[in-house]
Amino acid sequence: MAEKKASVKLNKDFKVADIDDRIYGSFIEHLGRAVYTGIYEPDHPTADEDGFREDVMELIKELDVPIVRYPGGNFVSGYNWEDGVGPVEDRPNRLELAWRTIETNEIGTNEFMKWAEKAGTDVMMAVNLGTRGIDAARNLIEYCNHPGGSYYSDLRKEHGYEKPYNIKTWCLGNEMDGPWQLGHKTAEEYGRLACETAKVMKQVDPDIEFVVCGSSHRNMPTFGEWEATVLEHTYEHVDYISLHQYFGHRTENLPKYLAKSVQMDDFIDSVIAICDYVKAKKKSDKEIYLSFDEWNVWFHSNQADQEMEPWAIAPPQLEDIYTFEDALVVGMMMMSLLKRADRVKMACLAQLVNVIAPIMTKEGGDAWKQTIFYPYYHGCKYGRGTVLEPVISCPTYDTEDFKEVPLVDTVTVMNEQKDELTIFAVNRDLEDSLVFEVELNGFEDYSVLEHIVMESEDVKARNTADNPDNVTPHTGGNATITGVKIVADLPKLSWNVIRLKKNN
Template structure:
């Protein structure tokens, strides 16, 4: 008999409420995310604005609450004015972040229209690379001020009488990165972000603001960057951003599946740094985290290096995801849920074609990548209160990690629906894992379903010709035993969703 794993949860022992924006995503003017992704005017399924209705249906299936836009590295060289007004008068620009041509067929107003169709909200970023305070105050006036001023009246002239009322704004992007247009030191960025935040709030006091944190846990300036930036922006901002991607470049699945432990450490260090600044300021405000870029990203690196520059919407960062990638994405989602008290927003990067859960062919089909499923399951069933998971699990060591639990799991209590959902990954590559769940404080319950994503081939992918090679089934064996505990077998290398009716 294999070693057993177990989890005890109690309804009174809570981590925190899930902010639905933890299930956000990201659309950048990069590769085919916009052109050929959400927008393709001559596609057979394009609507009257050129948006792909097949893509919209797949996005709505994820119930995405917020989408970050327009970048990303792109925003640090972007003039937002290029993307408003008559399309035939918009300029074509050299886009230096990704070395393409930006035609500006889609801009702020069209993106807001798309958000309404996708049942989501926009999270806007302002350019603090080549621009700054003036651009940001003008953009928020154009976007959010009702009327009676130059920029708000220009929006009305462009056909948008009502303000967009965008609530959440990012103060630049990855300004700690030497690759960033307008890269700054922490002090340079912190001062600019603070002054920009000030005028944005004067224009619209209802907004929330996100300061740039570190671009990855491996940055040499981490976490001193967070300490300095928050010291300079604490009074003006609500969130600090956090970005991280993982890959299996060394073909070591056991080590790859353990990388979410690095994510746990990253999150906890940023929280500690934010709390240190709060204590130093004798402040009452908690700075929460916006994990507004995260995913697996490594498959496309080689092909991206071979792209010719100055094309419109070439295929960039088009990772084709496999089964093991879906397991890592599941573990990353569990990591964020385990700190739902402080991780209040997150954006899987990105939504369509570019390191994305949804893939398309220009002029052709749209389909779900393997990572679509854990993202969809948590978004649909992971709303409510995250409970403290008391987990016992056999462990293993890998190249970079020690004491890695084979079981990665968390439970979310949806009081309104009278449900508890358990999300669980079995990291064992060659063996099933018996799993016992003790819901001792909840009384009688029944299993709604036990969804499983599994595949004998860790490298199995979904493609246009085999769109369902990796997809979940509801054939899991979770059941209530005679003592009121839930017993289940988690298949080898599997993602599991056990839904329980109270």
């Protein structure tokens, strides 16, 4: 049997786009243990003076997360932001209807902004367009961004926060097409409300930018029509439209699961087409970009969540424990974002800690890295720069949902400042390794820094509190370069990061 081979041709001048660092963003919602016993646990041995877990903080700093979406998610559609400011002892306990818990409001806007500063990340703030609307949104932005001399900016100062936060990026609600959403609206209703909210908020701060809600996922019955209608109302007042996508693996059909990033590619291309349709219809010079502000694998915890008793404080919700095969899918989802870096400018791996997250914690105990931490980390660390346009020749396979799925999924990032080149690649083949050849044009005199490989004989292998390093990458890959040609073996079912640097 002939050896399987994938060939890639790259040219330094053939570029997709520069990557906006915010494509490596994440998400923290008041949901489950994301906040309480996740980022915040005042009685924890590593807690700082503000109650934030420093062990978790160190892992987040290792990722160098550029932006974090907050406070939701479904949570925001029933959230009164005023509950989370002022003296903590005066804050109310509320029934949190989206996830059927009790929200203590111990952490609110000011505390989260303090945490974000310590974590070295910006905040993508969401406003409640479910149970509330324009008035609450204008008051929140005044509280957060106005320097002083007005009621809400002076209230912030009274609460002990003198300087405005100057939050630049704002989400106009969350998943408003979803019947599960508090204050669910039609596209017409939401489009009108989002437009007027954006206009009022910009009167308070003209320098902000907006993410308007797209469909909650690709299979919504109103997908396409929703985006077009919402953009008809908001096009000249917003900057991004959101996309959300979670993948599950409820069958034993692993080839089908590994092909799901093809669906994500199609989703992105479809939303771009809709944006450009509205642009043409409006005869506008403006381009709408994409914020893929929820993406991940999510299915492991579904049954446990359905059985959970309501009205607990910070119960363990959506605590997926990820497998090696999940890490491959997350890596390919991330590559889908990078392939369209010309239009996808922001994205949020949902979420960051405990809730469908790369980082897990034990209350009073350790924090550890899930399998999906590693491809996300490699993107955050090595995927900054410019995406190159490849020419790829590769064997394919078919599934019942997807035809001609490449055995190798790959994307290349050039960092001209550092004179580095990083090639991300997944071998989807269940049985065989594959020869991977890359022809480099315009990259003379480069050397291989390392070839990182993540692989496992057990596709269901997990990292747990008792065995946190069960699945980790190694640097034993065999990539070599001769002249301008890279040759590497990609092991079966493997995540690969091949790093090159120009010789001095």
